[in-house]
Amino acid sequence: MTVSAIEFSRLGPPKLRLYAMRCTSCEVLSPWWEYHHCYACGGSEMVEQELAGTGELTNYTVVYYPPRDFLGQEPYVVGHITMDEGVLMPAPVVGVAPEDIQVGTRVKATLRRMKLGHEGDIYYSQKFVVDSEPATT
Amino acid sequence: MRVGVLGIGKTPHKIQHEKSLRDLVVESGRAAMADAGVEPSDIQALYVGNVGSVGFNYENSTGLMSAHHLGVVPAGAVRVEAACGTGAWALHLGCVAILSGLYDTVMVLGAEKMNDLATVEATSIIAQAADSKEEYFSGLTFPSGVALTARKYMQTYGLTEEDLAHTSVKNHHYGARNPYAHLRFECTVEEVMRSAKVADPLKLYEVCPMTDASSALVLCREEILRDQADKPQVYVTATQMATGTWYAATDTLGDAYELLARPAQRAYDMAGITADDIDVAEIYNSFAIQEPLGIESLGFAPQGEGWKGAADGSTWIDGKVGVNLSGGLLCKGHPLGATGSTQAVDIVEQLRGTAPKDMQRPGASIGISACRGGPGAVGAVHVYQRLEG
Numbered sequence: 414m415t416v417s418a419i420e421f422s423r424l425g426p427p428k429l430r431l432y433a434m435r436c437t438s439c440e441v442l443s444p445w446w447e448y449h450h451c452y453a454c455g456g457s458e459m460v461e462q463e464l465a466g467t468g469e470l471t472n473y474t475v476v477y478y479p480p481r482d483f484l485g486q487e488p489y490v491v492g493h494i495t496m497d498e499g500v501l502m503p504a505p506v507v508g509v510a511p512e513d514i515q516v517g518t519r520v521k522a523t524l525r526r527m528k529l530g531h532e533g534d535i536y537y538s539q540k541f542v543v544d545s546e547p548a549t550t
Numbered sequence: 551m552r553v554g555v556l557g558i559g560k561t562p563h564k565i566q567h568e569k570s571l572r573d574l575v576v577e578s579g580r581a582a583m584a585d586a587g588v589e590p591s592d593i594q595a596l597y598v599g600n601v602g603s604v605g606f607n608y609e610n611s612t613g614l615m616s617a618h619h620l621g622v623v624p625a626g627a628v629r630v631e632a633a634c635g636t637g638a639w640a641l642h643l644g645c646v647a648i649l650s651g652l653y654d655t656v657m658v659l660g661a662e663k664m665n666d667l668a669t670v671e672a673t674s675i676i677a678q679a680a681d682s683k684e685e686y687f688s689g690l691t692f693p694s695g696v697a698l699t700a701r702k703y704m705q706t707y708g709l710t711e712e713d714l715a716h717t718s719v720k721n722h723h724y725g726a727r728n729p730y731a732h733l734r735f736e737c738t739v740e741e742v743m744r745s746a747k748v749a750d751p752l753k754l755y756e757v758c759p760m761t762d763a764s765s766a767l768v769l770c771r772e773e774i775l776r777d778q779a780d781k782p783q784v785y786v787t788a789t790q791m792a793t794g795t796w797y798a799a800t801d802t803l804g805d806a807y808e809l810l811a812r813p814a815q816r817a818y819d820m821a822g823i824t825a826d827d828i829d830v831a832e833i834y835n836s837f838a839i840q841e842p843l844g845i846e847s848l849g850f851a852p853q854g855e856g857w858k859g860a861a862d863g864s865t866w867i868d869g870k871v872g873v874n875l876s877g878g879l880l881c882k883g884h885p886l887g888a889t890g891s892t893q894a895v896d897i898v899e900q901l902r903g904t905a906p907k908d909m910q911r912p913g914a915s916i917g918i919s920a921c922r923g924g925p926g927a928v929g930a931v932h933v934y935q936r937l938e939g
Contacts, residue, residue: 443800444685444797444799444800445684446684446685446797452795452797472698472701474697474698474701474750474751475694475747475749476693476694476749477746477747477750478669478691478693478748479673480670480673480682480686480689480691481670486689488747491694493698493798501799501800503685503688503690503798503799505688505689511750516701516705527687527689528689538687
């Protein structure tokens with residue numbers, strides 16, 4: 414999730430967690446914004462589940478025309494990361510040139526500056542970097 | 551079901567700095583009423599499709615503004631919004647209103663003026679049609695969300711970017727011949743490949759422009775049109791809507807297929823026809839990849855093969871089915887709220903036999919329009935038929 418620096422200082426690091434929502438009916442994991450409803454089975458009771466922060470890049474795009482909040486960062490990579498727990502996370506992938514990015518790359522979450530808000534406040538969130546460590550089994 | 555299409559009207563689709571949103575509304579609305587032979591006082595309800603006037607133009611209540619400036623007073627008027635499916639939803643509501651028996655004559659109008667703002671601001675407003683609060687925190691935009699779908703499609707079916715580029719070549723062939731289109735030039739596969747990157751793998755010629763336009767239809771009870779034998783006998787014979795996922799993260803290729811396949815099957819059943827009966831189709835393609843996806847959902851090709859028609863000619867004017875003979879959104883542009891209504895107007899022109907030269911499919915009598923939005927959240931399918939006697 415994304416929080417501003419102001420919220421970060423007030424609430425502290427615990428708010429910046431990497432988690433998914435797990436459906437108590439079908440156990441399928443969904444992205445963290447699915448706290449009302451399970452898209453897989455229609456269940457309505459969702460609970461948070463922490464993620465280890467590692468996964469595989471399964472799809473990506475390179476954004477050349479960003480929305481206002483991301484101006485100046487272009488071109489940047491937004492990936493679909495299939496986390497090791499199975500849930501798909503959309504997130505920027507940094508530290509690798511757009512032309513070198515490859516589907517199948519192991520990635521891990523890291524805390525980075527995300528964007529500037531409308532009032533100039535800085536927002537932080539998870540971005541992903543190439544994970545050079547072999548996956549733990 | 552049959553709903554009579556009494557009149558149609560549309561403005562040019564292009565950047566129109568010299569005109570306001572209300573100018574566009576009045577231009578298309580008056581054209582549709584003149585074509586229908588009705589006065590504003592004959593319109594009993596007005597459905598105005600508009601997505602973003604509150605952001606694009608700093609004005610709201612577009613339905614009421616349209617009613618006032620068209621003189622459609624005191625009939626009821628409302629603004630309709632369903633992302634890129636907005637114009638199609640206005641048409642759906644117009645059809646439902648007639649079918650309910652409550653009204654004899656209604657107007658459906660779509661309008662959007664997107665070029666009052668710089669591209670970066672407009673892009674941000676468009677992004678609000680998806681979950682700009684949550685999912686788009688990752689820096690996604692509409693083009694990049696659909697780019698993820700394009701890459702998934704290429705990966706799944708083993709396609710190259712060149713394979714998909716044929717879709718833009720076909721659209722531009724017809725767009726160059728459409729006097730109402732925004733982008734009027736032809737291009738080759740090589741030129742598509744060389745065009746600027748927008749959201750990898752989507753390139754500039756695979757992305758629609760931001761366009762100012764309006765289009766309108768006057769709809770009536772079946773009997774009203776049937777009693778006017780001198781008028782072209784074109785009817786809407788099916789209207790079906792659907793929803794899908796609002797998120798790119800859960801928009802699998804299966805979801806993208808079902809979004810239009812479900813309402814398409816219901817529409818075919820409603821009209822009592824099959825995909826083989828269709829002569830002409832307007833298929834939503836704000837991004838080129840959405841045309842093959844729509845072709846597959848409508849049953850014109852198996853999944854994974856919808857891109858072939860643009861390459862082998864089977865979706866050109868003399869192919870099995872003429873797809874986007876208007877140039878599609880890639881050339882007409884995508885004036886969000888007007889896109890669905892313009893698709894309808896363009897199909898009605900085809901069935902009337904009044905489409906511009908080199909765009910008219912000879913003898914076209916059954917047409918279909920398919921609109922999607924959100925981009926995985928809204929599916930809309932309408933069937934149109936020319937019925938004699």
